[in-house]
Amino acid sequence: MAADRTGELRERVAAIDGTRDEWFRGGWVRFGSIGRRVCRFRAVRWFIAGPLSALVSWVMVRYGLFGVEAGREPDALDIATNWLRMPTLMHMHYRIIFADESRVVTEWDTCPIGYENPDSLETCETVMNIDRAIIGRLGGRLEVAENLLEGAPACRLIITADTCSGRTSS
Numbered sequence: 786m787a788a789d790r791t792g793e794l795r796e797r798v799a800a801i802d803g804t805r806d807e808w809f810r811g812g813w814v815r816f817g818s819i820g821r822r823v824c825r826f827r828a829v830r831w832f833i834a835g836p837l838s839a840l841v842s843w844v845m846v847r848y849g850l851f852g853v854e855a856g857r858e859p860d861a862l863d864i865a866t867n868w869l870r871m872p873t874l875m876h877m878h879y880r881i882i883f884a885d886e887s888r889v890v891t892e893w894d895t896c897p898i899g900y901e902n903p904d905s906l907e908t909c910e911t912v913m914n915i916d917r918a919i920i921g922r923l924g925g926r927l928e929v930a931e932n933l934l935e936g937a938p939a940c941r942l943i944i945t946a947d948t949c950s951g952r953t954s955s
Contacts (some may be wrong), residue, residue: 787885790862794884797866798873801852801853813875817898823906834914842918857924861946864925865889868916868944872897886946893940896933906934920944 823829845853852870862884869891872879879895882890895901901907913929920927926945931937 787887789883789885791881791884794862794865795881797870798881801870813877813897814899817900819895820898820908820912821900821905824911829866830907830911832875834911838886838914838918841915842922845919846922853919853923857922859924859946860886861889861925861944862886864920864923864946865891867923868925882941888923889944890930891942891944893933893942894938897939900934903934903936906932909934921947 808833820833824833836849845851846855850856852866854870854875858867865881869879875877875897877893878892878895879891879897882892884890896905896909898912909932910929913927917927925947928943928945929940931939932942933940
């Protein structure tokens, strides 16, 4: 059984929490608002979930944009540290519930991009593909275990290290 490293991940995230960008966070909320309007169309959902997610994740990881560093991470703790740079820098509120080498669990009491209505669930799932793609390029997997829009008290996201050794991030 892997050792509990929750405190270590919290310290890592706290160390990068010094620079917050409310302007950038506001941009994501505006992106969420646009997403609600355009994701009514199946072709747009396909484009965001597929080609756009692949391109955005490739650019972010390849060039280390928004604090996400290029390269595959060795375990779930490193993957989560890397991925959590973006929401931390954008002052998005989340909690680290548990962390070890194989699994990290985070909770979000509110949607970082402003989805509150259950009618936004399909849009939420579409947009979450960008995060899934980023974490995939970092060497992991992202699962939405609980979702606010489905009546859960918080969104619970689980990050695991991808154990398939043949995958590459490029």
